[in-house]
Amino acid sequence: MPKTVGVVGMGYVGLTLTAAMAAKGYRVHGVDANPEVVQALSRGRVHVYEPGVAEVFADHLGTGVTVGHTLPDGEPLDAVILCVSTPVDLASGAPRLGNLAEAAACAGQRLVVVRSTVPIGTSRAVVLPRLDEGARLVMAPERTIQGQALRELVELPQVIGGLDEASLREGVELFEGLADRIVPVSSLEAAEMVKLANNCHTDLIYAYGNELALVAEQHRLDPLEVIRAANLDYPRPDLARPGYVGGGCLTKDPYLMRASATTSLVGHARALNERLPSHVAGRLVGLIRETFGETRGRRLSVLGWAYKGWPATDDMRGTPIADMMPVFTAAGLTVLGHDPLVTDEVIREYGGQPVSLDKAFTEADAMLIVNDHPDYRGMEIGETSIRVLFDSWRVLDTDRHAGVLAGRGIRYAGIGYTR
Incomplete structure (x- = not known):
């Protein structure tokens, strides 16, 4: 029954x-x-x-x-x-x-x-x-x-x-x-710990990928080249790509683990992942300043406001843009926003001006791709006013796009990487 x-x-x-x-x-x-x-x-x-x-x-x-x-x-x-x-x-x-x-x-x-x-x-x-x-x-x-x-x-x-x-x-x-x-x-306690163990482990894995990206950044290396070479046919667990770690679970559960017992590794990993969005925002502001001589009054398009792009979601919990916007505001940037699922109302609530994908390319001086939604993976670069493109997940880092970016003098960067 x-x-x-x-x-x-x-x-x-x-x-x-x-x-x-x-x-x-x-x-x-x-x-x-x-x-x-x-x-x-x-x-x-x-x-x-x-x-x-x-x-x-x-x-x-x-x-x-x-x-x-x-x-x-x-x-x-x-x-x-x-x-x-x-x-x-x-x-x-x-x-x-x-x-x-x-x-x-x-x-x-x-x-x-x-x-x-x-x-x-x-x-x-x-x-x-x-x-x-x-x-x-x-x-x-x-x-x-x-x-x-x-x-x-x-x-x-x-x-x-x-x-x-x-x-x-x-x-x-x-x-x-x-x-x-x-x-x-x-026991009840064993089941409780299973959930925390899964999510804290995921946070730790991502934090190590992000730490590798920050090390590569200091040595002017490409973290994805290092990670791909390290993973290729190597029988130990794969290294994770660098990227933002948001959402309702991974941003919260490490704190629940820390409330359960004395830990150190879990806390350090969470702190690193929480610092990454503001670090990227600061790097992007620096690239815009190097390119244009100043940042105030420049226009920045941000693609992807949900905390992740795939599997696709409209969830804003733990979204990187929340920690990035204060950095952009302090630099005097006007932020345009696009997301396939997040509503215009929500983009406005976070301080952005909603635009179409076409206008994101033609009405801004710089662009930041925050998540890897499929719409961004397959897009073409047509007419554009963009001169700095920060592609967090390197969705445009392909042979097909490299020539277009270089030919138009667009400065290209990703987490831990600047071409």
Whole structure:
């Protein structure tokens, strides 16, 4: 018999889980504290960009999916899954777990699943004391990537840790109808650490690629040449390309790990990745000054305002442009903005003037490509007023473009590299 579940929190994690479960035949009651989110979803308007989610809502809203401000009173639920936000304080890096505590207090006497990413020990210390006596408790971390969530929710192994054997058994039964493979672990804490281990490892890998780029920059070397040569047919783990590290998870989870235990490596990696956007902005300002003699009054086109370009997203959490804009403003630059998915309204909120892709090339003195959206990978350089092009992901660094850039006297640079 299909399970009936409540999903508390209709942000990215809760929304994609709701869609994936509905597509698999679960009956899902979505809950969110934001009236605008509830109203939009109740009408089938999905507020988060993720391929496939809107289609699932169109097919199942009112039958397999309902959305409201509270859990339903009249219909028994097999489980309540907590997907609320667990942000960190921007000044101190300390986790703020009030949303989770409040959601737990409303979960009642049933199977309760912690899906939110938390410091190790949170499910036991924060959630458990707020549950009704006799409730079962499991931790089942979300580990998907934006742009592929509906597929990965089914295909990725689902890790589950339980408060006790009865909790673990019910947690496994709940997710067996969704995920192809279940991985039980020995405790709530082990499951909590799995999520942090995955994301902090990713942050560390990217930080090392960025550190290599900064070393190459000091020696006037091409970091991509070094990394390609180092990786070629070498049997050890590949070195990562340099690039910005944003998004809701990688910018937050290292702080949750640091709140769990004393660490050093994780903190150093996060600090390096956080410095990169302002470092790049400073380098670009320097190149514009070298080219034009001054920066004030010059126009800079910025392509790609979402934190990443592929898989494509409109997510602005951890976007590099947030740390770059103060540098550009101090230099007196006027910033034009283009993104295939981010709305003009959001670009304006961050201080940019929205333009078309054509005008980004013809109405600016310099250009910064922040992310690697497919639209940017395949674009041609036609008529342009650009004289400095900073291509963060080197999407235009091909034989096809090299001659065009050189022939038009465009100075080309990337992270750790200047041609």
